Amino acid sequence: MEVNDELVDKIAALAKLEFKGEEKEAIxxxxxxxxxxxxxxxxxxxxxxxxxxxxxxxxxxxRADEVDQEISQDEALRNAPDKxxxxxxVPKVLKK
Incomplete structure (x- = not known):
């Protein structure tokens, strides 16, 4: 199989990559x-x-899947930066 510019461009598009010049020749x-x-x-x-x-x-x-309360809710929230x-x-991640 021959690797040509068209094949590299197609694979790069699928992988959301971009190759130009020397990079394209190297790849x-x-x-x-x-x-x-x-x-x-x-x-x-x-x-x-x-x-x-x-x-x-x-x-x-x-191992057996056993429910075990390792830490209480108060202990978990004790060191929380914001509660x-x-x-x-937590800070808002998605904008409307």
């Missing part, structure tokens, strides 16, 4: 090397190799 080279490496992997003999489903044979050790009786007050 084209990097992408071409990646594709060449992937083609090289296709040459590896995988006859008789089982597909890898998991990276490890270990299983997760799960309103029972709640944390």
């Amino acid at each position: 084209k080279g990097d992408m071409q090397r990646i594709l060449n490496f992937i083609d090289k992997l296709g040459e590896v003999d995988t006859e008789g190799v089982e597909p890898l489903v998991y990276m490890t044979d270990e299983t997760l050790k799960l 309103d009786s029972d709640y944390f007050k």
Whole structure:
């Protein structure tokens, strides 16, 4: 597969990136090397190799999901920079 300016522009638009001049040439080279490496992997003999489903044979050790009040509401609000009786007050994030 040939990496050209059109392909770089399309991928850059999808990733919301912008490449100009030397950056565009550098990314084209990097992408071409990646594709060449992937083609090289296709040459590896995988006859008789089982597909890898998991990276490890270990299983997760799960703990019981128990409700436990570690801190009281008063303790949680004690060091709050801004609070309103029972709640944390935070600055407005969205403008109408």
